[in-house]
Amino acid sequence: MARRFLTADDVRQKGSGEIVVDAETIVTPQALETARAANIVIRTQAGAYSEPMPDRGPDAATAIRSLPNLPEPAADGDVGPSAVVTAVGKNRPGVLAELTGALAKAGVSVHDISQRVIEGYFHLILVVELDPGVSFGPVKQQLECLGGPDDYAVRVMHQRVFRFMHRV
Amino acid sequence: MPFTDSEILETVRMFELETLDIRTVTLGINLLDCADPSLEATAEKVYAKIVHHARHLVATANAITADFGIPIVNKRIATTPIALVAAACGSRDIVPIARAMDAAARECGVDFIGGFTAYVYKGFSNADRALFESIPEALAQTERVCSSVALASTRAGINMDAIARFSEIVLETARLTADRGGLGCAKLVCFANAVEDNPFVAGAHIGIGEPETVVNVGVSGPGVVRSALERLGPEADLLAVAETIKRMAFKVTRMGELVGREAARRLGTTFGIVDISLAPTPALGDSVSDILELIGVDRTGAPGTTVALALLTDAVKKGGAMASSSVGGLSGAFIPVSEDSGMIEAVRVGALSLAKLEAMTSVCSVGLDMVAVPGDTPVATIFGIIADEMAIGMVNHKTTAVRIIPVPGKGPGETVEWGGLLGTAIVQDPGRFSCPRLFSRGGRVPAPIQSYRN
Numbered sequence: 001m002a003r004r005f006l007t008a009d010d011v012r013q014k015g016s017g018e019i020v021v022d023a024e025t026i027v028t029p030q031a032l033e034t035a036r037a038a039n040i041v042i043r044t045q046a047g048a049y050s051e052p053m054p055d056r057g058p059d060a061a062t063a064i065r066s067l068p069n070l071p072e073p074a075a076d077g078d079v080g081p082s083a084v085v086t087a088v089g090k091n092r093p094g095v096l097a098e099l100t101g102a103l104a105k106a107g108v109s110v111h112d113i114s115q116r117v118i119e120g121y122f123h124l125i126l127v128v129e130l131d132p133g134v135s136f137g138p139v140k141q142q143l144e145c146l147g148g149p150d151d152y153a154v155r156v157m158h159q160r161v162f163r164f165m166h167r168v
Numbered sequence: 169m170p171f172t173d174s175e176i177l178e179t180v181r182m183f184e185l186e187t188l189d190i191r192t193v194t195l196g197i198n199l200l201d202c203a204d205p206s207l208e209a210t211a212e213k214v215y216a217k218i219v220h221h222a223r224h225l226v227a228t229a230n231a232i233t234a235d236f237g238i239p240i241v242n243k244r245i246a247t248t249p250i251a252l253v254a255a256a257c258g259s260r261d262i263v264p265i266a267r268a269m270d271a272a273a274r275e276c277g278v279d280f281i282g283g284f285t286a287y288v289y290k291g292f293s294n295a296d297r298a299l300f301e302s303i304p305e306a307l308a309q310t311e312r313v314c315s316s317v318a319l320a321s322t323r324a325g326i327n328m329d330a331i332a333r334f335s336e337i338v339l340e341t342a343r344l345t346a347d348r349g350g351l352g353c354a355k356l357v358c359f360a361n362a363v364e365d366n367p368f369v370a371g372a373h374i375g376i377g378e379p380e381t382v383v384n385v386g387v388s389g390p391g392v393v394r395s396a397l398e399r400l401g402p403e404a405d406l407l408a409v410a411e412t413i414k415r416m417a418f419k420v421t422r423m424g425e426l427v428g429r430e431a432a433r434r435l436g437t438t439f440g441i442v443d444i445s446l447a448p449t450p451a452l453g454d455s456v457s458d459i460l461e462l463i464g465v466d467r468t469g470a471p472g473t474t475v476a477l478a479l480l481t482d483a484v485k486k487g488g489a490m491a492s493s494s495v496g497g498l499s500g501a502f503i504p505v506s507e508d509s510g511m512i513e514a515v516r517v518g519a520l521s522l523a524k525l526e527a528m529t530s531v532c533s534v535g536l537d538m539v540a541v542p543g544d545t546p547v548a549t550i551f552g553i554i555a556d557e558m559a560i561g562m563v564n565h566k567t568t569a570v571r572i573i574p575v576p577g578k579g580p581g582e583t584v585e586w587g588g589l590l591g592t593a594i595v596q597d598p599g600r601f602s603c604p605r606l607f608s609r610g611g612r613v614p615a616p617i618q619s620y621r622n
């Protein structure tokens with residue numbers, strides 16, 4: 001059976017030369033240190049030792065297969081990978097242009113839009129669709145950098161958040 | 169539009185104004201294969217295995233926050249009860265394992281790691297005893313390690329000998345961390361009917377029926393429930409109150425379900441449970457006490473508090489159960505005194521006594537949590553407080569816990585600041601009568617009869 005761990009003690013017992021471990025073995029930092037000090041080489045059959053990918057256990061393999069099949073709440077008029085952009089702030093000319101300009105630059109198209117101005121403050125909601133190949137993280141970051149403390153604030157949330165929260 | 173404006177604005181409001189967040193994403197790691205005849209080697213393996221599995225936990229959680237816009241406040245690690253892992257080495261001092269856990273937690277960037285744990289509801293193994301004796305030093309010497317012990321269960325009864333020893337350990341831990349207001353005790357909790365998939369510290373650990381690795385998620389959301397009740401107004405009847413809480417609990421729990429699925433997928437592991445507890449923080453508005461007061465008591469602790477809490481806890485469970493396919497953990501309402509601004513205020517104005525708090529724990533999800541008492545409280549009194557709480561759990565088939573902090577050098581009414589999530593506490597008066605004869609009897613309280621439930 002494969003050795004699960006190689007400890008400093010194991011290295012000391014070996015004394016010198018080299019230790020061949022299985023690819024799945026976790027070599028502790030102390031073992032690596034002891035081996036370095038004693039000029040012992042730790043390697044696998046295939047070559048130099050590097051920390052293996054974590055073995056998350058037998059249930060993890062099943063989970064990876066079954067997780068994507070868990071039913072998700074669905075929303076009417078779902079448009080694929082999309083996000084909800086909300087902006088709130090003092091109204092002034094050009095706010096909508098700034099936002100949609102940034103969206104266009106990021107390769108994001110607007111699917112739906114709604115805006116109201118109440119007592120000088122605007123509330124803007126955009127449902128946007130991400131083109132294939134556009135990833136959510138950078139788009140979110142770019143948009144949330146718009147505006148400022150005395151101007152307006154932008155928040156971008158994944159559409160799944162709204163589906164999970166508001167749909168059964 | 170797939171969602172209405174009001175739905176979208178409601179979600180944004182929850183995150184922006186009502187402090188909705190995911191309280192914890194906790195990675196459970198089975199450490200049984202770290203057992204070794206050598207204590208040193210055990211500690212080494214414990215460190216290596218934790219870091220091996222949890223190295224990317226914080227980055228993964230942060231990436232989920234970035235991608236979804238859902239804040240995840242804490243990232244934590246829970247392990248197999250260390251008494252089981254340490255049994256093979258036969259050592260009486262297992263503090264080195266706690267230090268290894270601490271170092272691993274620091275390496276992974278998590279603020280707390282739970283699992284310095286033993287189950288002793290019926291008796292002690294040698295390893296359980298070693299763990300018990302190591303607790304004070306382990307908590308004093310480490311920063312991030314949390315310890316929990318299971319002292320009672322409905323099936324086994326109450327191990328009163330273990331409570332007696334535990335009470336002494338609580339006082340010893342407080343003494344060793346006296347310079348920090350007895351902070352060691354904030355990382356130490358005892359349970360009746362301990363749950364083995366609890367993602368929240370200090371009781372976080374994974375039991376022996378759990379997978380090799382597992383992601384458990386704890387949600388929060390007192391602020392969301394509070395705002396919804398404010399909007400509902402004082403005229404609505406209690407059915408409307410319960411229905412409102414249920415709906416909010418559903419929405420809050422759904423965020424936990426989403427984050428749990430995503431965290432498990434990204435870490436390549438099993439999604440365990442969502443713990444649907446309403447967990448307060450010292451932040452303004454993020455208070456369970458405020459909810460009880462909105463339901464209709466002048467101050468938390470006044471007559472009516474227990475029924476309000478019963479309604480709240482039940483409604484949270486009903487809403488949460490629909491929202492997640494895998495509800496678990498403690499799931500209900502937490503009432504940690506020092507971590508909830510409303511509870512602190514209730515103690516300050518004299519509304520909330522220890523006795524009332526104990527009554528409330530018969531219907532909340534956990535128990536006496538983050539309760540400060542004077543540093544010179546007799547050991548028999550601590551013992552009595554814990555034993556009473558264990559009895560409530562045992563008889564009512566529910567989890568109860570005690571996290572009590574005897575604050576060295578402080579008397580009733582004085583304030584102690586622990587800072588951060590642990591908050592501020594006003595030292596409570598445990599009364600001048602105690603139970604030294606009960607303390608010295610020793611033995612066990614037999615398991616309760618399961619029939620004739622009145």
